[in-house]
Amino acid sequence: MSAREAEVLAAVAEHLNNAEIAGRLFISVRTVESHVSSLLRKLQVEHRRELIALAPAVLTSSTPPASASAASEAVSALPSPLTSFVGRDSEALALAQAVAGHRLVTVVGPGGIGKTRLALRVAHELRERFEDGVAFVDLVTVTESAAVPAAVASALRLGESQDRTAEQVIAGWLSNRTMLLVLDNCEHLLDAVGVLLEQVLTTCPSVRVLATSRSRLLLPFEQTYAVPGLSLEAAEGRLPDAVELFVSRAAGAGAVVAPADLDRVAALCQGLDGMALAIELAAARLPAVGLDGLEAGLADRLALLEGGRRVNDRHRSLRSALDWSHALLSEPERALLRRISVVAGPFSAQAAAEMLMDWAPVESDGVPALLARLADESLLVPTTTPLGTRYGVLETIRQYGAAQLEAADEVDLARSRHLQWCVAAAERLGEPVMDGDEGVWWRLAYDEVSVEARHTLPWACRRADERDASYRLSLLMARLSLTRGRPGESQRRYELAATLAPDDAASAAAYREAAGAADARQFGNEAIRLRELAADAALRAGDRTGACIDLARAAELVGRGPGIMAVPPPPSEVERLLGRARPLADGNLTAESRILTADAFARDVEDPQVRSHAQRALELARRAGDLLAESAALDLLTAAQLAAGELGEALQSAVRRTELLRTVPINADSALEFFDTYQMASQCALAAGDLPRARRVGEGLLTLPFYREEYHLATSRLIVVGLVAGTWDEAMQQATQFRTGWERAGRPLQGNVRTAPYAAAAICGLRGDDAGRTDWMSVVSALETPVRLGPVPGRLGRDPGAPFGRFFDALVLLHRGRIDETLDLLAEPPEGLSGDAGGLWRAWYASAWAEAAALADHPEAGEWVRRAELATLGNPIAQAVVQRASGLLKERADGPGGGHEVLTAAAATLHSLGASYQHARTLVMLGGEDAEDGRATLTAMGAAEMTWPPV
Structure with missing residues (x-):
């Protein structure tokens, strides 16, 4: 019994007459009569009523149901891929769920993304869920809308009817079936497919449709599934x-x-x-x-x-796949697609309209509709952002559009319009806004313009007719990039602007700003190079004073910023630069102040002339009203005060600098002063044992806009404060930010921030994490810049014995009770620590030195404690630790409890000053219930068990 005969028999069992059966099956009455005669003969019965009686048994046992036969035929029509299906597990699951929840699902995506393969995979996986099977219809060869119903009917193996349309035949046949209909390649026949599916889905309640198209069908009941590119994320045990x-x-x-x-x-x-x-x-x-x-x-x-x-x-190729989509577009759509190929990133409809204004055949007010159409064709990818809808272009489609643009001879005009839009967009950004929701929007808007500027400037700079626009865009993006927190990009943009500048004066100004951006990112060698270029341009422009100040600031940085020099300049560099600067000063007060400051920074900080130069430079800068020059001179004075052990005076000078800068705008010219002021004030406060101020001023670095993405510079001082204060969890979070920022910046050599990873290493050591300590010490080594050793000109080396490093290591050794090693580490007495670096760490070093002597019962422990008392003047925390050492000596001299009063007083002082770690350590030394409290505090900090008494 054939499948058609089974269908007729089932209809006979429902007591339908021949005309009704013909109507249901969309065949002629004569054909029904022929099938009924055949059934009577095959089943060897004479009357129709006997067929009705036999039908249930025959249809359930003797012959497969007609629907099953139809399903088998339909499933066999699914194409079998010639190659294995790779990946797409999550996409297949998502698409299958979409089909389960919606009656019409359209798989959309550009040509070649894999729509058909994904749809076929899902169809194969779902075929058992559809009683009447899955039917596949490929519309790629159908070129006329009128032929769509006939193509679908043919795929379903339905014949023609004299009195019914193909749509009616299809809808009638599917009306009582549970099927999945797969329509492939619908993009060129959207209207016709839409009409047919609307009729089918309205009249066939158990039919579902899975369509593939480069465009949505735009039907109200349609659910779309956009096929993404193949994943590059590796699953466990599998390749991406x-x-x-x-x-x-x-x-x-x-x-x-x-x-x-x-x-x-x-x-x-x-x-x-x-x-x-x-x-x-x-x-x-x-x-x-x-x-x-x-x-x-x-x-x-x-x-x-x-x-x-x-x-x-x-x-056959990517180009032919895209040619197919391109041929379906209108001329305005084609023009828009090729012209936006010059845009680098996602763009708004407004941006596209501005770039294409009055450029036929695209009309500005019609751009949104054209973009929507291209998105429907999967040639653009719309996304929702906080700034609104943005349209992205896959690189493959962008290259195709660029080829079309070249063929249309529109490349130069499109690029020129793109450049002009970038300039206008950068100007619209106005003054940067960094805080709150408005700040978020500003940064997102900047990022959009930055991507486009980066894309257009290489082309524009080669065009003589675009030189002015290129210069303007470079300057605008340089200023905005610094505020956005990208000083490296700012430097590059300023340098480019200097080469495009209309005259030498403008070139000098741009080089000056480039040097400031290099200062901001702590690239000292670059800053010196750029300041000298600025001086050369200023001289060509006849600006002797400007050239003098540029040269003096370059010379100043040589002595002032060795920690930001990846390659130390030769010893003669300062005198060479000042030799050029001095004849150009012409009595200018700022120039004279800068020359004095540069000269003094090149000297030994303990040279008496340093202080006198600093005082004279301060006076000249104040008379000139130059706050930046005054801040530089105060930094020089601070260094002299630290070297002399005048911690209170040094802190006052550092704080004075923070007050000066309150009225100074934050820009490339002032970037170095802002960084140095905050970090120096934080270090001086730490040296003076004022932890709250050290933290508060150190947080000032976080407010500097050019460090929004330079975390290693923004968090560097806070990590050290966290070590000393005992806020270790917070410090280690900041250390993670530090490392991320440093690695993102390209792991630059910046010795001035080595204290931060060294402090992180010390925290790991105090917590018993030796692997972590070793890891952080590798960062310390990688940051270390070469320093000059002794009086031999040009001799370079490393500085493994920096005072802060010996102090941090001593903290770990003392915690672990390794006193002899601590004494070996601190063999140099605190009086031997020289220079401003020695002044910053002398008090802390002396406190550990005295404690080690007391714990070791060193023969000269009493004398060392007295010397440490002098060395820690001005730092109450270090003084309390020395007081604790004297209490330990008293315990030894007077017996248990003899030093209890002294230790208790030291603990109270340390607690009041916020030195949590040292306070807890003192409690452990006190013993009894105090020791239990101290150990509980140390445990809460994550510290390893403190070895007490030392072994």
């Missing part, structure tokens, strides 16, 4: 989908990808936007051109990825 596809197809082409090359393959797949067709074509080319050739060919992927002969010519 994109890489797995490449490896699989390469193997099919006879090439083996070595494990060592998988990262290169991943980068290649990312460059191909994860587009399945592009990856398959690239893998097929691997035997011919190798990975090197594929990587080089990414710049022109449309030419590189030409496939071989394929059954479906549309997918």
Whole structure:
């Protein structure tokens, strides 16, 4: 019994007459009569009523139901892929869930993304859920809308009817069936497909449709699923989908990808936007051109990825796949697609309208509709952002658009319009806003313009007719980049502006700002180079005073900032620069002040002339009203005061600098002063034992806009304060930010921030985490800049014995009870620590030195404690630790309890000053209930068990 006969028999069992059966099955009455006669003969009965009686048994046992036969035929029509399906597990699950929840699901995406393969996989997986099977209809060969119903009817194996349309035949046949209908490649027949599906889904309640299209069908009951590029995220035990596809197809082409090359393959797949067709074509080319050739060919992927002969010519190459989409567009849509190929990142409808204003055939007020249409065609990717809807373009489609733009001879005009838009957009950003929601929006708007500026400037700079616009855009983006927290980009933009400037005066100004941006990012060698370039340009412009100040500031930085010099300048550099500067001063007060400051910074800080130069430079700067020059002179005075052990005076000078800068705008010119002022004030407060002030002023670094992405510079002082104060959890969080920022900045050599990772290493040591300590010490080593050793000119080396490092290591050794090692480490008496660095750490060093002597019962412990009392003047925390050491000596001299009163007083002082770690350590030394409290505090801090008494 045939499938049609089974259908007729089932209808007879329902007591339908021949006309009714013909209407249901969309066949003629004569055909029904023929089938009924055949059934009577085959079942050997004479009357219709006997057929009705036999039908249930026959249909359930003797012959497969008609629906099952139909299902079998439909399933057999699903194409079988010629290659294995790779990955897409999460996408297949999501699409299957969409089909389960919606009656019409349209799979959308650009050509070659893998829509058909994904739909077929899901159809195969779901076929058992549909009683009447799955039917597949490929519309790629259908070129006329009127032919769509006939194509679908043919795929369903339905014949024609004289008195019914094809749509009615299809809807009637599907009306009582539970089926999944897969319509592939609908993009060029949207209207016709929409009409048919609306009729089918309205009249066939158990039918679901899975369509693939580069455009949405725009039906009210449609659910769309956008196919993303193949994933580059590796699942556990598996390669990323994109890489797995490449490896699989390469193997099919006879090439083996070595494990060592998988990262290169991943980068290649990312460059191909994860587009399945592009990856398959690239893998097929691997035997011919190798990975090197594929990587080089990414710049022109449309030419590189030409496939071989394929059954479906549309997918023979990327270009042919995109040609298919392009042919479906209107002329305004084509013009828009090719012209926006000059845009680098996601853009708004307003931006596109501004760039294409009055440029036929695109009309500005019609741009939003055109963009929506291109998005519907999967040629643009719309996303919702805090700034509104933005349209992105896959790189493959961008290259296709660029080729069309060149063919239309519109490249220069499109790029020029793009450049003009960048200038206008940068100007609209206005004064930066950093705080609150408005600050978030400003930064996002900046980021959009920055991407476009970065893309257009290389082209614009080569065009003589675009020089002025390029200069303006470079200056604008340089200023905005610094405020955005990207001093490296700011420096590059200012340097570019200097080369594009209309005259030498403008060039000098731009080089000056570039030097300031280099200061901000702590690239001292770059700053010196750029200041000298500024001086040269200023001299060409006849600005002797400006050149003098530039040269003096370059000379000043040589002595003032050795910690930001990856390569120390030669010893003669200061005199060379000042030799050029002095004849140009011409009595200018700022110039004279800067020359004095530079000269003094090049001297030994304990040289008496340093202080006199500082006082004279201060006087000149104040008379000139130059706050930055005054701040630089105060920094010089602070260094002299620290070297002399005048901690209170040094702190006052440092605080005075913070007050001066309150009225100074934060920009490239002032960047170095702001950083140095906050970090120096924090260090001086720490040296003076004022932890709250050290933290408060150190937090000032976090407010500097140019350190929003330079975390290692913004958090550097707070980590040290956290070590001493005992706020270790917070300090280690900041240390993580420090390391992230430093690595993102390219791991620069910046010795001036070595204290931060060293403090993190000490915290790890105090917590018993030796692996962590070793890891952080590797960062310390990587940050260390070369220093000059002794009087031998040009002799460079490392400074492993910095006072802060010996103090931090001593904290760990004392905590672990390793007293003899501590004494060896602190063999140099505190009086031997010289210079401003010695002055910053002398009190802390002396406190550990005295404690080690007391714990070791050193023969000269009493004398060391007395010397430490003098060395810690001005730092009450260090003084309390020395007091504790004297109490320990009294315990030894007078017996248990003899030093209890002294230790108790030291503990109270340390508690009041916020020195949590040292306070807890003192409680442990007191013993009894105090010791229990101290150990509980140390445990809460995460400290390893304190060895007490020392072994």
